[in-house]
Amino acid sequence: MPTPDTTSPTDFVRAIVEEDIRTGRFGGRVQTRFPPEPNGYLHIGHAKSILLNFGIARDSGGKFNLRFDDTNPTKEETEYVESIMQDVRWLGADWEDRLFFASDYFEQLYEWAGQLIKAGKAYVDDLSADEIRQYRGTLSEPGKDSPCRNRAVEENLDLFERMRRGEFPDGSKVLRAKIDMASPNMNMRDPVMYRILHATHHRTADRWCIYPMYDWAHGQSDSIEGITHSICTLEFEDHRPLYNWCLDTLGAYHPRQVEFARLALTYTVLSKRKLITLVREGLVSGWDDPRMPTISGLRRRGYTAEAIRDFCQRIGVSKANTTVEVALLEHCLRENLNKRCQRVMAVINPLKVVIENYPAGQVEWVEATNNPEDGSAGARQMPFARELYVDRDDFREEAPPKWFRLAPGREVRLKHAYYITCKEAVKDAAGQVIELRCTYDPASRSGVTPDGRMVKGTLQWVSAAHALDAEARLYDSLFVKPNPDDVPEGRDWRDNINPHSLEIVRGCKVEPGLVQAQPGDLYQFMRVGYFCCDPDSAGGTHVFNRAVGLRDTWAKVEKSGKANQPD
Ligand code: ATP
Ligand code: MG
Numbered sequence: 001m002p003t004p005d006t007t008s009p010t011d012f013v014r015a016i017v018e019e020d021i022r023t024g025r026f027g028g029r030v031q032t033r034f035p036p037e038p039n040g041y042l043h044i045g046h047a048k049s050i051l052l053n054f055g056i057a058r059d060s061g062g063k064f065n066l067r068f069d070d071t072n073p074t075k076e077e078t079e080y081v082e083s084i085m086q087d088v089r090w091l092g093a094d095w096e097d098r099l100f101f102a103s104d105y106f107e108q109l110y111e112w113a114g115q116l117i118k119a120g121k122a123y124v125d126d127l128s129a130d131e132i133r134q135y136r137g138t139l140s141e142p143g144k145d146s147p148c149r150n151r152a153v154e155e156n157l158d159l160f161e162r163m164r165r166g167e168f169p170d171g172s173k174v175l176r177a178k179i180d181m182a183s184p185n186m187n188m189r190d191p192v193m194y195r196i197l198h199a200t201h202h203r204t205a206d207r208w209c210i211y212p213m214y215d216w217a218h219g220q221s222d223s224i225e226g227i228t229h230s231i232c233t234l235e236f237e238d239h240r241p242l243y244n245w246c247l248d249t250l251g252a253y254h255p256r257q258v259e260f261a262r263l264a265l266t267y268t269v270l271s272k273r274k275l276i277t278l279v280r281e282g283l284v285s286g287w288d289d290p291r292m293p294t295i296s297g298l299r300r301r302g303y304t305a306e307a308i309r310d311f312c313q314r315i316g317v318s319k320a321n322t323t324v325e326v327a328l329l330e331h332c333l334r335e336n337l338n339k340r341c342q343r344v345m346a347v348i349n350p351l352k353v354v355i356e357n358y359p360a361g362q363v364e365w366v367e368a369t370n371n372p373e374d375g376s377a378g379a380r381q382m383p384f385a386r387e388l389y390v391d392r393d394d395f396r397e398e399a400p401p402k403w404f405r406l407a408p409g410r411e412v413r414l415k416h417a418y419y420i421t422c423k424e425a426v427k428d429a430a431g432q433v434i435e436l437r438c439t440y441d442p443a444s445r446s447g448v449t450p451d452g453r454m455v456k457g458t459l460q461w462v463s464a465a466h467a468l469d470a471e472a473r474l475y476d477s478l479f480v481k482p483n484p485d486d487v488p489e490g491r492d493w494r495d496n497i498n499p500h501s502l503e504i505v506r507g508c509k510v511e512p513g514l515v516q517a518q519p520g521d522l523y524q525f526m527r528v529g530y531f532c533c534d535p536d537s538a539g540g541t542h543v544f545n546r547a548v549g550l551r552d553t554w555a556k557v558e559k560s561g562k563a564n565q566p567d
Helices: 012-023 044-059 078-090 102-118 129-135 153-165 214-224 234-250 272-280 295-301 305-315 326-340 512-516 554-560
Strands: 031-034 063-068 099-101 122-125 174-177 192-196 210-212 229-233 256-260 342-344 350-355 364-369 379-384 387-391 411-414 419-427 433-441 468-475 502-510 522-525 529-533 542-548
Touching: 012 044, 012 229, 012 256, 031 044, 031 229, 044 063, 044 229, 044 295, 044 305, 063 078, 063 102, 078 295, 099 102, 102 122, 102 153, 102 174, 102 192, 102 210, 102 214, 102 234, 122 153, 153 192, 174 234, 192 214, 210 214, 214 229, 214 234, 229 234, 234 256, 295 542, 305 326, 326 522, 326 529, 326 542, 350 502, 379 512, 468 512, 502 542, 522 542
Parallel strands: 031 063, 063 099, 229 256, 342 522, 350 433, 468 542
Antiparallel strands: 122 174, 174 192, 192 210, 350 387, 364 379, 411 419, 419 433, 468 502, 522 529, 529 542
């Protein structure tokens, strides 16, 4: 397993917060926030940010806000707002009564913009977006002043008011901060503060037709909410001088911005643009497709909030961008599910077994422990009868000496029941094995025999007459390369999508107690993996998503280029 380089609570962000508490920088107060833009569903990278922000507030007796950065009406939807709230809550981050929207601050932001104009620190520009880009210069060349840069304050105030009133079409004017067109930091070359967009906003409807840009909305929203530590990802480091400039120029309350490295995972894309593409192009079934790294996808797959919290705890927080092995995420899930899941018997590829010396019509109820890892989980009764199903993979007609499962003449233990010996494989006309004729040892029910005979193989099974039909959805990673962006010239990341990322197996047989399974319920299918009941379960067929296998198969994948089946 990869080992985490840092672990909270000793990470550098917490160290900064602790230092600020000690020196009384914010009067000993701590207030953090998670500021998602509601233009997509949250993913595992967001979980890192949520848990960091929430964890710091909780551990220092501070407060945690949820604030939607809803400044772009063309990309934002209520569906996203709702899913984000559900996911943040599910992860265990409680914003109590502090749910905010940047759009709640539009009036204040507008007033503040007027204040900058009056101070000669902002101007209305008529250049087009393209022209602004050309005038901005490059890293090696300073920018050029816009012809509108020296507009009189009165004219700027008038034009800005008229922008708000809707007198100008989209893209015809912007409001820009007047900072420094020669700054080595491109963000300081008169950044755009407002643009004209005649679009309906999910909360303010048509009240506004000018919308603040991220850099103008974000820091001021932090300030309005009294945030102490504005924790964000490294790409905002270059925006920090602008964050500071806005608040200093306004003379407003000033939080401290701290940047940390965003999460990247092998075999995974976390860019919102790419996730949206996967959904829009139907490359997955939706935002909550169990192959998606979204919180809702992970939840549907069978991830628990505990497993995700454990993962975020282990990866820690640092200032250096690294890529974490997806195997670590799966490891955290496996550990959590091992502790909490009931063990059940499921046969993915059923093969009929007839026990010739077992009386037809007889049914015995055998006791099965629910979870050997959890003494309080109790036991259940399972029906045993003459006709059973075992997994086709547990039989071989021609078996090597070290084959400890079924083969003609070989004896195995059926978990929680008897020893059986395979006598004969019955085939159909095409030569396909359709049934095993076996005998059982009536003296072996307790799992041992009077003669002390031992068998090495123990198989899961279900009674044919009692078993339920089920569909298993077996997932593999969505991408075939550790870095999905690793493609030859002229190709794109979509070429790295794994065509075998989902295998649907119908006609599975599972033990009858699973009739009670509800969407979201988690089980260990013995010898197969951890499975989560899917909301698609309907009409008597239960659908189960494989959350994760029982063992880490990634080490083998790295070596051989393909996964081996666990035995
Ligand atoms: P975009 O801005 O491109 O739409 P985003 O992923 O940055 O995408 P936001 O809604 O702006 O989406 O993100 C909300 C918060 O989550 C931000 O503070 C951002 O820094 C943080 N965040 C986003 N991606 C990650 C990641 N991979 N790891 C850690 N934090 C992240
Ligand atoms: Mg962002």
